[in-house]
Structures are given as structure tokens and as C-alpha cells.
Amino acid sequence: xxxxxxxxxxxxxxxxxxxxxxxxxxxxxxxxxxxxxxxxxxxxxxxxxxxxxxxxxxxxxxxxxxxxxxxxxxxxxxxxxxxxxxxxxxxxxxxxxxxxxxxxxxxxxxxxxxxxxxxxxxxxxxxxxxxxxxxxxxxxxxxxxxxxxxxxxxxxxxxxxxxxxxxxxxxxxxxxxxxxxxxxxxxxxxxxxxxxxxxxxxxxxxxxxxxxxxxxxxxxxxxxxxxxxxxxxxxxxxxxxxxxxxxxxxxxxxxxxxxxxxxxxxxxxxxxxxxxxxxxxxxxxxxxxxxxxxxxxxxxxxxxxxxxxxxxxxxxxxxxxxxxxxxxxxxxxxxxxxxxxxxxxxxxxxxxxxxxxxxxxxx
Amino acid sequence: xxxxxxxxxxxxxxxxxxxxxxxxxxxxxxxxxxxxxxxxxxxxxxxxxxxxxxxxxxxxxxxxxxxxxxxxxxxxxxxxxxxxxxxxxxxxxxxxxxxxxxxxxxxxxxxxxxxxxxxxxxxxxxxxxxxxxxxxxxxxxxxxxxxxxxxxxxxxxxxxxxxxxxxxxxxxxxxxxxxxxxxxxxxxxxxxxxxxxxxxxxxxxxxxxxxxxxxxxxxxxxxxxxxxxxxxxxxxxxxxxxxxxxxxxxxxxxxxxxxxxxxxxxxxxxxxxxxxxxxxxxxxxxxxxxxxxxxxxxxxxxxxxxxxxxxxxxxxxxxxxxxxxxxxxxxxxxxxxxxxxxxxxxxxxxxxxxxxxxxxxxxxxxxxxxxxxxxxxxxxxxxxxxxxxxxxxxxxxxxxxxxxxxxxxxxxxxxxxxxxxxxxxxxxxxxxxxxxxxxxxxxxxxxxxxxxxxxxxxxxxxxxxxxxxxxxxxxxxxxxxxxxxxxxxxxxxxxxxxxxxxxxxxxxxxxxxxxxxxxxxxxxxxxxxxxxxxxxxxxxxxxxxxxxxxxxxxxxxxxxxxxxxxxxxxxxxxxxxxxxxxxxxxxx
Ligand SMILES: Nc1nc2c(ncn2[C@@H]2O[C@H](COP(=O)(O)OP(=O)(O)OP(=O)(O)O)[C@@H](O)[C@H]2O)c(=O)[nH]1
Ligand code: SF4
Ligand SMILES: [Mg+2]
Numbered sequence: 046x047x048x049x050x051x052x053x054x055x056x057x058x059x060x061x062x063x064x065x066x067x068x069x070x071x072x073x074x075x076x077x078x079x080x081x082x083x084x085x086x087x088x089x090x091x092x093x094x095x096x097x098x099x100x101x102x103x104x105x106x107x108x109x110x111x112x113x114x115x116x117x118x119x120x121x122x123x124x125x126x127x128x129x130x131x132x133x134x135x136x137x138x139x140x141x142x143x144x145x146x147x148x149x150x151x152x153x154x155x156x157x158x159x160x161x162x163x164x165x166x167x168x169x170x171x172x173x174x175x176x177x178x179x180x181x182x183x184x185x186x187x188x189x190x191x192x193x194x195x196x197x198x199x200x201x202x203x204x205x206x207x208x209x210x211x212x213x214x215x216x217x218x219x220x221x222x223x224x225x226x227x228x229x230x231x232x233x234x235x236x237x238x239x240x241x242x243x244x245x246x247x248x249x250x251x252x253x254x255x256x257x258x259x260x261x262x263x264x265x266x267x268x269x270x271x272x273x274x275x276x277x278x279x280x281x282x283x284x285x286x287x288x289x290x291x292x293x294x295x296x297x298x299x300x301x302x303x304x305x306x307x308x309x310x311x312x313x314x315x316x317x318x319x320x321x322x323x324x325x326x327x328x329x330x331x332x333x334x335x336x337x338x339x340x341x342x343x344x345x346x347x348x349x350x351x352x353x354x355x356x357x358x359x360x361x362x363x364x365x366x367x368x369x370x371x372x373x374x375x376x377x378x379x380x381x382x383x384x385x386x387x388x389x390x391x392x393x394x395x396x397x398x399x400x401x402x403x404x405x406x407x408x
Numbered sequence: 409x410x411x412x413x414x415x416x417x418x419x420x421x422x423x424x425x426x427x428x429x430x431x432x433x434x435x436x437x438x439x440x441x442x443x444x445x446x447x448x449x450x451x452x453x454x455x456x457x458x459x460x461x462x463x464x465x466x467x468x469x470x471x472x473x474x475x476x477x478x479x480x481x482x483x484x485x486x487x488x489x490x491x492x493x494x495x496x497x498x499x500x501x502x503x504x505x506x507x508x509x510x511x512x513x514x515x516x517x518x519x520x521x522x523x524x525x526x527x528x529x530x531x532x533x534x535x536x537x538x539x540x541x542x543x544x545x546x547x548x549x550x551x552x553x554x555x556x557x558x559x560x561x562x563x564x565x566x567x568x569x570x571x572x573x574x575x576x577x578x579x580x581x582x583x584x585x586x587x588x589x590x591x592x593x594x595x596x597x598x599x600x601x602x603x604x605x606x607x608x609x610x611x612x613x614x615x616x617x618x619x620x621x622x623x624x625x626x627x628x629x630x631x632x633x634x635x636x637x638x639x640x641x642x643x644x645x646x647x648x649x650x651x652x653x654x655x656x657x658x659x660x661x662x663x664x665x666x667x668x669x670x671x672x673x674x675x676x677x678x679x680x681x682x683x684x685x686x687x688x689x690x691x692x693x694x695x696x697x698x699x700x701x702x703x704x705x706x707x708x709x710x711x712x713x714x715x716x717x718x719x720x721x722x723x724x725x726x727x728x729x730x731x732x733x734x735x736x737x738x739x740x741x742x743x744x745x746x747x748x749x750x751x752x753x754x755x756x757x758x759x760x761x762x763x764x765x766x767x768x769x770x771x772x773x774x775x776x777x778x779x780x781x782x783x784x785x786x787x788x789x790x791x792x793x794x795x796x797x798x799x800x801x802x803x804x805x806x807x808x809x810x811x812x813x814x815x816x817x818x819x820x821x822x823x824x825x826x827x828x829x830x831x832x833x834x835x836x837x838x839x840x841x842x843x844x845x846x847x848x849x850x851x852x853x854x855x856x857x858x859x860x861x862x863x864x865x866x867x868x869x870x871x872x873x874x875x876x877x878x879x880x881x882x883x884x885x886x887x888x889x890x891x892x893x894x895x896x897x898x899x900x901x902x903x904x905x906x907x908x909x910x911x912x913x914x915x916x917x918x919x920x921x922x923x924x925x926x927x928x929x930x931x932x933x934x935x936x937x938x939x940x941x942x943x944x945x946x947x948x949x950x951x952x953x954x955x956x957x958x959x960x961x962x963x964x965x966x967x968x969x970x971x972x973x974x975x976x977x978x979x980x981x982x983x984x985x986x987x988x989x990x991x992x993x994x995x996x
Contacts, residue, residue, distance in 0.1 A: 249945035273948070289957060297955050302955070311958050313956065341965065341968075345964060368922070384948060385947045385948060386950075387948050387949060390964060391964055395971075
């Protein structure tokens with residue numbers, strides 16, 4: 046499996062919690078410049094792939110002509126295997142018949158809609174431009190155009206968010222004609238307005254309650270968790286994201302995009318449009334992972350996935366059983382475990398790692 | 409050669425180092441543009457904290473005179489630096505802040521200087537300040553040392569400093585010589601990675617020059633002198649010789665730190681019988697603490713670091729010890745908490761070692777049930793049963809504006825203090841003297857005294873001896889595991905209260921773990937205080953970073969690094985600062 050990611054670093058406004066690399070374009074000329082350089086980078090990576098993911102930023106900020114220009118470059122260079130998955134991320138307020146038709150024409154077969162909440166107060170609080178009624182309208186349009194694989198993103202856990210409204214949002218989205226739901230626990234990232242405003246999360250009990258509630262409602266309606274934050278109907282797991290999480294190779298183009306070449310090369314484009322345009326290769330940062338880093342990645346990624354982590358020696362977690370369901374040598378975190386997953390990942394890493402060194406030193 | 413050797417002594421912050429700046433400026437030892445504030449405070453730590461920690465000798469030339477100045481620290485923990493400096497000079501400038509008047513270390517440093525038969529030049533500083541009370545301070549000084557001439561200066565603006573230099577030249581006696589056979593006192597030493605140990609010396613008789621064979625009296629070891637010279641604020645300056653009366657340094661390929669002890673006398677190897685100068689009074693640490701590397705494999709590095717530091721700091725005392733909870737380490741003696749704090753900082757900065765420091769304690773003298781007498785400086789060794797136990801007492805001096813007297817008397821009573829003396833320095837200022845257990849003084853008495861007197865009172869103390877007490881050892885259990893490094897000894901009547909505070913403090917200091925952690929304090933088998941730390945409930949970033957797997961990994965790697973600075977106690981990860989932090993509440 047091999048994935049291709051394209052980062053469109055433009056948004057109309059910046060949401061207050063967001064720390065993805067994006068800017069508000071100053072002119073259409075700036076976007077043209079970007080597309081020109083991006084095309085070069087795409088061209089350099091011409092090859093067969095299983096998935097394409099166009100993310101951002103806000104990919105559907107591009108107008109009709111620019112979208113066509115971009116898609117032309119993509120289909121000329123990026124060859125797709127059969128059973129491909131091609132996703133584009135969309136902001137609801139910018140979804141319209143025009144761009145949906147173009148997506149259809151070029152073979153995009155999966156849409157990811159950033160709705161975040163279905164409560165207008167919360168949407169306003171987070172600095173989003175769309176409102177609840179936009180979402181309903183756009184979902185309807187999408188269905189009418191026959192997109193069969195659709196994801197929506199929602200965010201929960203901020204103190205400004207309400208448990209009751211969260212429940213309501215959940216009940217509404219499970220009835221949308223969609224196949225996939227990503228539910229992100231709000232993270233207050235450095236450098237974001239939320240950080241500066243000292244926005245807090247809800248207390249631990251409430252977060253756990255919200256987590257359980259969402260799990261229940263989503264399972265009831267046939268959405269199953271296959272990654273810590275992601276739920277899908279059977280057969281609709283996101284192939285592209287699974288490539289990241291299972292440590293398959295992928296190439297990312299555009300500023301801030303990350304790439305991975307098996308088994309241990311990671312690189313990342315610069316998070317600065319000016320420098321990217323100047324010379325995207327020069328400012329790439331390379332990383333060659335050592336064994337410890339690979340181990341840590343495998344552990345934390347596997348623990349987040351539904352398949353869990355296979356241990357050679359299950360006894361190293363014998364004192365941590367309250368956090369896991371155990372199937373033979375495989376451990377899968379339960380809700381209690383998910384709530385402290387970062388800590389567990391480090392703990393297990395340290396235990397496996399000290400075993401390994403023990404083994405080595407006894408040789 | 410006309411030499412004048414003198415030091416500047418005072419209570420902390422009265423302006424010693426600032427006066428030194430002016431002296432360096434007026435004597436043109438430094439160019440104006442080279443002078444920054446308190447230029448002699450050259451260690452990073454000194455500059456950051458704005459206090460002098462080490463003595464700083466420096467040589468100046470003025471008219472036909474060589475003026476050797478030693479700037480000294482004012483804080484009570486560094487009195488040993490002052491007392492060694494005093495041995496190398498003939499005179500002392502006693503500086504008194506015009507806005508503060510006489511304070512506790514003014515008096516103790518004055519007595520030290522008088523014990524050494526030095527000529528004292530009393531000087532009132534900071535007369536530029538609008539709240540200076542020159543007349544009042546002058547009468548305080550007269551009250552203390554009789555009818556003397558008192559200079560008035562502003563070290564900051566240089567007022568009166570040239571006249572002060574004239575006074576030094578006129579009043580400080582020139583050094584006397586009794587013989588032409590070399591006799592020099594080591595009053596300090598530093599370690600240089602290339603040159604080895606470099607003793608700082610005051611030559612009393614004869615002279616010392618390169619190629620000469622010298623002998624150290626206490627070890628009887630001989631060395632060949634490679635280099636001698638004196639101190640300039642910018643570094644050491646080589647000379648062809650140092651003669652009687654001079655202050656400087658010797659390089660003699662001294663590799664072992666133990667070979668050059670401060671207080672030792674250097675003589676000409678041809679005359680090994682030359683009588684040694686009386687060395688320094690052996691100083692006893694006031695407090696002890698266990699010092700452990702977080703990572704037990706760094707024990708050797710820690711040993712080397714402590715050895716080197718103890719060369720620059722003659723008052724450090726250390727012996728190896730082993731703790732069931734913390735592994736191999738050292739029990740070290742310190743002169744006070746600031747001293748300990750400075751040590752910790754230097755180990756971290758200069759040697760990049762992460763260490764755990766246990767709760768400091770005092771030393772106990774215990775008569776065991778078999779009549780044997782032992783000294784105990786690690787609480788874990790304090791026996792359950794004993795005949796008699798004695799704890800160290802100090803004579804505590806507090807100088808305070810009289811309006812705070814009531815507050816302070818209550819405080820000292822609660823701390824088991826016994827009043828010995830109380831008198832007025834002038835109509836508004838009282839000096840109080842208390843006999844009080846050292847244990848009651850070391851942790852936070854200073855802060856309490858300051859806050860009860862709105863910062864006006866000052867204090868000083870000296871060890872006077874051991875006195876019997878009804879003492880018990882309290883052990884701390886973390887997750888049912890006894891942590892010997894947290895054991896402490898308290899007077900029985902305070903055991904309950906102190907234990908409760910410590911256990912509470914531990915609860916707030918130990919981060920939540922994946923499981924519940926019980927913390928208990930007990931005397932023998934009896935639990936007298938207990939708390940629980942609820943388990944961690946949330947530690948997860950359930951966010952999608954897209955393909956940026958590195959970012960999340962780095963987040964985890966950072967957390968992992970943080971865990972490295974934790975000490976494992978059984979299953980529990982304890983931050984290394986816990987041991988030091990915990991004492992900050994111990995005494996109410
Ligand atoms: N206004 C005024 N301030 C002064 C004068 N002399 C010193 N100071 C200030 O007093 C503070 C303490 O001065 P230092 O020279 O560091 O005092 P010190 O006695 O060397 O302090 P320690 O070495 O820590 O005991 C500094 O902020 C100085 O600027 C003076 O004559 N006038
Ligand atoms: S959340 Fe999406 S739309 Fe909002 S600023 Fe970030 S990238 Fe742009
Ligand atoms: Mg000073």
C-alpha cells in the first residue's frame with residue numbers, strides 16, 4: 046500500500062483551535078504561484094499509488110479553474126491502482142454544486158466534511174464559518190450527487206462544549222448518509238488562540254463520560270471504532286489514514302506535508318509557504334529513525350488501532366491488566382486504557398526496551 | 409614594597425562588592441568600560457542571584473602602594489569564607505548600610521575580625537539614599553565598638569571612597585615579617601583541569617618563586633613550584649616571585665585534591681622544620697543530606713564532581729552511603745540551605761548531572777541501650793530504642809526593630825527556643841539571643857523571621873553544643889514501600905503535626921500514576937498520617953496529526969525524557985525535587 050497526500054495551505058479564516066499549517070491567501074496570484082510549484086513536486090513523485098488525500102487548510106477554497114488545474118496535474122502524474130481511495134477535505138460553507146461535480150468528474154470517491162459540531166454557539170466559539178443549517182444543506186447536496194463514502198469530523202471535550210449538545214450532535218450525524226465519523230478530543234496546541242485564551246478541557250470524568258456516550262451511540266448505529274478517534278461502517282475504514290497508522294509508505298506534497306519511506310525514513314516539507322516556493326527540497330527536514338524510535342512508533346500506533354499490540358511476552362503488562370482487554374498475546378486498550386493511552390505507550394515502550402537491552406547484554 | 413592587605417566584611421547586601429567596584433575603578437585596576445556592577449561576582453550563580461558566594465581576592469596598585477583586597481560573602485552560610493579571608497589580611501572594612509543599620513552578620517563578622525586582631529575601619533554605606541539614617545547608624549556603631557572614626561560613603565556613586573583609600577593606607581598596618589624562610593598560608597584553592605590544584609596563598613615570611621622546592625606541612629609532601637602570581641579581576645597574572653606580605657597563587661603540579669588543604673602551611677623544602685601557621689578552626693556542617701545520582705550508573709561521575717567542587721569549597725564534607733530506596737550515593741554536610749542550593753546548582757550546571765537530594769537533617773548524638781555513644785547524620789539510622797538522644801543547639805541572634813519583638817518571641821517559643829539575652833542597640837533596635845535547637849532553625853526560620861518583621865529583622869546563629877531531647881524517627885511509606893531517604897527525626901511532641909504536613913506535601917508533589925498510591929507516615933509500626941494519590945485518569949492526545957507521525961512520537965519522547973528525571977521507588981515514579989521540596993512545609 047502506498048499513499049499520496051497533497052496539502053493545500055489556505056483557509057478563509059483561521060479557526061481558533063487549529064494548528065495545521067495554513068495562511069489566509071492575500072491574492073489569487075499567491076494561489077497560482079503555489080499551484081505552479083506544487084505541480085512540480087507532484088510531477089517529481091509520479092508513480093502508482095493506492096490512495097490520494099487532499100487536505101489542508103481548506104482544499105475547496107480553490108475556485109473552479111484552480112481545482113481543474115490541480116486535478117489535471119494529479120491525474121497526469123498520479124496513477125491509481127484499482128480499488129483506490131481518493132479523498133478530499135471540505136469545509137461545509139464552501140461546498141457547492143460546482144465543485145462537487147468536478148470532484149465526481151475526476152474520480153474523487155470519498156469526501157471528508159469538517160463539521161466539528163452541530164451547535165451554532167460551539168461553532169461560533171471555535172471560530173468556524175459554517176452553521177448547523179449549512180451542514181444539513183450540504184450533506185443533502187452530497188447525497189444527491191451520489192457520493193457514497195463520506196466522513197464527518199467532530200470535536201469534543203472543550204469546556205465550552207456541552208454533554209447534552211454533544212449527544213444531540215451525535216444522534217443527528219449518525220442519521221446522515223455517511224460511512225465514517227472522526228471524533229477528535231480537543232487538544233489545546235501551542236501557538237493557537239485557544240492556548241493564548243487559556244481555554245480548558247472538561248474535567249476527566251466528563252471526558253470519560255463523553256467518550257463512553259459517543260461509543261455507545263455510534264456502535265448502536267453501526268459505526269465501529271477502528272482507531273482511537275475514528276469510527277466507520279463495515280468496509281469503510283479510511284485506507285489512506287490506515288497507511289499512516291500501519292507505517293506503510295506515503296508521500297506528502299505541499300508545505301508542511303510529511304512523507305515516510307519504509308522502513309525508517311521520514312521527511313517533512315517546511316511549514317512556510319515562502320520558503321516552500323523558494324526551494325521546497327532545500328528546506329525539507331529528514332529523519333532517519335533508529336530502532337528505538339521505530340519501536341516507539343509501532344507501540345503507540347498499534348495501541349491506537351483496533352487490532353491492538355501483539356506482545357512477545359504478555360507478562361510485562363501483568364500489573365496493567367485493568368487497562369486492557371487481552372486476547373492471547375494481543376492487548377487492546379479498554380476505555381480506561383484509552384483515556385491514559387499516551388502514558389501506557391511510554392510505559393510499555395520502556396518495559397519492552399529494557400527487556401531488549403537485557404537480552405542483548407546477556408548474550 | 410608598601411603593601412596593605414584588607415577585606416571588606418558586612419551583612420548581606422550592604423554593598424561590599426559595589427565598594428570593590430569603586431576601588432577597582434579609582435585604582436585604575438580595571439578600565440571604566442570593563443567595570444560592570446559587582447564585577448568581582450564572576451560566577452554565573454553569583455551574578456544571577458546578585459550575591460557573593462566565594463571570597464574574591466584581587467590586587468590593586470595605588471600611588472606607591474599595593475592594595476590586596478578580598479571581597480567576602482555576607483550570607484550566614486558562607487561565614488567560613490569570611491573567616492579564612494580574615495587570616496590573610498591585617499585590616500577589615502566593616503560596611504554598614506545606612507538604611508538598615510547594624511544587622512546580625514554585621515556583628516558576627518565584626519567579632520570574627522576582632523578575634524583575628526584586625527584593624528577595623530567602620531564605614532557607613534549608601535548615604536546617597538533618601539532614607540539613610542546616618543546619625544542613628546553611627547550611634548549604633550559607637551554603641552558596639554566605642555568611640556571610633558566612622559567613614560561615610562556611597563559605594564554606588566563613589567562618594568568618600570578616595571578618602572577611604574587614604575584611611576586604609578594610614579590605618580591598616582603594613583604586613584610584618586619575622587624571618588626570611590618561606591612561610592605561606594593556604595586560604596583557598598581552586599581546581600584547574602590543566603594545571604591541577606592551585607592554592608591561594610598569603611606569604612607571611614620569605615618568598616616563593618618558580619623552580620623552588622616547597623613542602624606542605626600537613627602532608628609533608630614536596631613539590632616544585634611551576635608558577636606564581638597574583639589576582640587580577642580578569643584572571644591570574646604571572647610574576648617572578650611572591651614575597652612576604654603578598655597575596656597570590658601557586659601552581660606546582662598538584663594533582664590530587666586532598667594534597668592541598670586550605671589552612672595548611674607551605675614552607676621551603678630545605679627547612680621542613682619551619683613552624684606551621686595556625687590553620688583554620690575545623691568547621692562542622694550544620695546540616696546533612698543524602699545526594700544520589702538519579703541514574704545509579706552515574707555514581708562515579710558524581711563522585712568526581714563532588715571531589716572537584718569540594719576543592720573550591722573547603723566546607724563540603726562527604727562520605728559514600730547506600731540507600732535501599734535510592735541506591736549508591738553520598739551523605740554530605742553543608743553549612744546551610746543556601747549552601748546546599750548552590751551545590752545543587754553547580755552540580756547541574758558544571759557537571760550536567762541529575763541528582764536527588766534527600767530531606768536535610770541535623771546530626772544527633774545518641775547513647776544506645778548498650779551505653780555506646782554514636783553520632784547519627786542519617787535519620788534512617790536513628791534507633792527505635794535508646795538511652796538518651798541529644799540534638800544540636802545554636803545561639804541564635806536576631807536584630808529587629810522593637811515593634812516586632814512580640815511576634816518574634818512567640819515564634820521562638822513555638823520553636824522550643826530559650827531566651828538568653830535581650831537588649832536595646834538603640835531606642836528602636838533590639839538584639840535578642842536565644843538558645844534553640846538547630847532543627848528548628850534550618851528549614852524556614854529565616855523566612856518566618858523576615859515575614860513577621862516585614863523584612864526588617866536579621867538573624868545569625870552559631871553552634872553551641874548538644875542538648876538532650878525526646879526524639880523519634882518517623883518513616884515514610886510510598887505504595888507500601890519504605891523510603892528510607894524520607895525518614896526524619898522530630899521531637900515527639902511535633903511528630904503528628906510534622907508527619908501530617910509531610911504526607912500532604914508528598915501527595916501534592918508526586919504526580920498521579922497509573923494506579924492509586926498510598927502515602928503513610930509511621931513511628932515503628934504505628935501509622936500516624938496517611939494520604940492517597942488517586943490514579944491518573946487522562947493522558948492521551950486523541951487528535952489526528954495526519955501523516956505527521958513524527959510530531960506525536962516526539963511528544964511521547966519528550967514525556968519519556970521527563971520520566972528519566974524521576975526516581976523509581978518500587979513502582980512509583982517520584983520527581984527528584986520531591987525530597988528537597990518536601991521539607992519546605994515541615995516546620996510550622
Ligand atoms: N543606592 C545605593 N545602592 C548601593 C550602594 N552600594 C550598594 N548598593 C546596592 O546594594 C545592593 C547590594 O550590593 P552588593 O555590592 O551586591 O552587596 P554585597 O554586600 O556585596 O552583597 P553580598 O555579597 O551578597 O553579601 C546592590 O543592588 C547595589 O547596587 C550605594 O552606595 N548606594
Ligand atoms: S480547522 Fe481547517 S478550516 Fe479551520 S483553520 Fe484549520 S485548516 Fe483551516
Ligand atoms: Mg558581594
